[in-house]
Amino acid sequence: xxxxxxxxxxxxxxxxxxxxxxxxxxxxxxxxxxxxxxxxxxxxxxxxxxxxxxxxxxxxxxxxxxxxxxxxxxxxxxxxxxxxxxxxxxxxxxxxxxxxxxxxxx
Amino acid sequence: xxxxxxxxxxxxxxxxxxxxxxxxxxxxxxxxxxxxxxxxxxxxxxxxxxxxxxxxxxxxxxxxxxxxxxxxxxxxxxxxxxxxxxxxxxxxxxxxxxxxxxxxxxxxxxxxxxxxxxxxxxxxxxxxxxxxxxxxxxxxxxxxxxxxxxxxxxxxxx
Numbered sequence: 312x313x314x315x316x317x318x319x320x321x322x323x324x325x326x327x328x329x330x331x332x333x334x335x336x337x338x339x340x341x342x343x344x345x346x347x348x349x350x351x352x353x354x355x356x357x358x359x360x361x362x363x364x365x366x367x368x369x370x371x372x373x374x375x376x377x378x379x380x381x382x383x384x385x386x387x388x389x390x391x392x393x394x395x396x397x398x399x400x401x402x403x404x405x406x407x408x409x410x411x412x413x414x415x416x417x
Numbered sequence: 418x419x420x421x422x423x424x425x426x427x428x429x430x431x432x433x434x435x436x437x438x439x440x441x442x443x444x445x446x447x448x449x450x451x452x453x454x455x456x457x458x459x460x461x462x463x464x465x466x467x468x469x470x471x472x473x474x475x476x477x478x479x480x481x482x483x484x485x486x487x488x489x490x491x492x493x494x495x496x497x498x499x500x501x502x503x504x505x506x507x508x509x510x511x512x513x514x515x516x517x518x519x520x521x522x523x524x525x526x527x528x529x530x531x532x533x534x535x536x537x538x539x540x541x542x543x544x545x546x547x548x549x550x551x552x553x554x555x556x557x558x559x560x561x562x563x564x565x566x567x568x569x570x571x572x573x574x575x
Contacts, residue, residue, distance in 0.1 A: 334445075335436065336435070336436040336437070336438070336439055338421075339421060339424040339435070339439055339440045339457070340439065340440055340441075341439060341445045365538070
């Protein structure tokens with residue numbers, strides 16, 4: 312029986328905005344349909360050195376988000392007025408929470 | 418636009434799901450294993466000739482550029498190789514010529530199918546690329562008033 316670790320987030324979580332993106336193709340071009348919700352999440356700066364070199368852009372900000380709410384690749388997180396796009400996920404769903412590395416989106 | 422015309426040509430030639438044919442890669446989430454996307458992109462294009470026409474009734478100038486360009490067609494998914502080979506075979510069909518006429522493009526025959534997954538750093542998800550030369554025409558129109566009566570002034574510098 313795997314432990315549910317989601318309670319660890321409660322003391323450090325704050326409300327942020329999550330834009331869940333459903334992508335479809337219309338007229339041969341991808342079309343994003345966002346659904347905006349408010350979720351509780353722990354936000355930390357991400358260590359750029361640990362992000363895949365093929366993905367990282369050192370001129371951008373990266374944050375590490377932990378939440379009980381599911382975050383998918385391509386979803387957007389709005390934190391302190393800045394928008395970040397989830398580019399990498401951590402496999403912690405079995406332990407009760409979700410992890411995402413998000414890249415600043417301009 | 419050439420990309421739209423080529424996308425429509427590929428869709429109809431292969432009788433393919435239009436929602437899986439995407440132009441370019443801008444803002445497209447990473448293609449996942451098994452999804453049979455076909456991505457169409459344009460490389461360099463070269464003008465071959467220019468044409469001009471003026472319609473005095475509608476008062477519209479038309480500027481036309483004949484362009485030849487290299488386009489890439491990337492096949493993904495479990496049937497990537499089969500679809501790439503099917504495309505290469507069907508290029509010689511009567512349907513192919515009709516679709517080129519309908520879409521206003523001329524698509525050159527391809528000979529090489531390149532396996533790109535190793536260049537992608539991807540060992541498992543198939544990706545095969547075809548490069549085709551496409552000749553098409555681009556046009557732009559400008560509303561220009563017609564001159565009905567020309568006012569001619571002769572300047573004599575004697």
